[in-house]
Amino acid sequence: MAATGAHDPEPAHVGRLRSEELDLARISAIRRLLWAAFGSGKEGFTEADWEHALGGLHFALESAGEVVAHASVVERELHVDDRPLRAGYVEAVATDPQRQGAGLGSRLMQEVTDHIRERFELGALRTGRHSFYARLGWLTWTGRLYVRTPDGPRRTPEEEGYVMVLPTPTSPPLDLGGSLSCDWRTGDVW
């Protein structure tokens, strides 16, 4: 692993906490990290994105009281063609900008990936950083994407090519060129 320079000590292990177990100090530390990594404003991290990161399991690398890398996994119902699957959906993946490129994000995502393989019928996430996840076994969904609204399924063509999935031992055979739909939520649906 590349040296982390002046940022010792090296984070020892990936901590796991459910959203309801996060204390205020940790919530503040995670939020500082996310806004630092993604930026703010319309293209940056939003309160809706934060809401999407809650309700599941948080993975965090901490150093000197600061969270230096984070991801969370929330359960969502995704449908592959018309088959409902219990999916682990990855949100709020970020590494402290000053510590990026040193393998921390990969170390964290390896644990997230292992967790999803053990517990869910499918993993999924939305990203523009395909190579980062592909190294860990994630695959780009090349087919059509939909969101299931109260008025029926609505295609989300602007998201196509940006969603990656993780097959798990309990996944059915996957046709990556087929259709994939997510449940409705406010903010970005994927």
Ligand SMILES: CC(C)(COP(=O)(O)OP(=O)(O)OC[C@H]1O[C@@H](n2cnc3c(N)ncnc32)[C@H](O)[C@@H]1OP(=O)(O)O)[C@@H](O)C(=O)NCCC(=O)NCCS
């Ligand atoms: C994406 C992100 C989480 C990656 O975190 P990171 O800690 O820098 O991740 P890593 O160091 O493990 O890997 C990053 C790059 O460094 C390189 N790298 C990995 N391990 C390395 C090592 N030991 N030594 C040198 N370089 C290394 C890899 O080439 C990798 O690039 P690639 O994944 O595109 O192939 C981070 O860049 C980030 O927070 N970005 C802003 C927020 C964001 O875009 N989040 C993801 C949205 S889905």
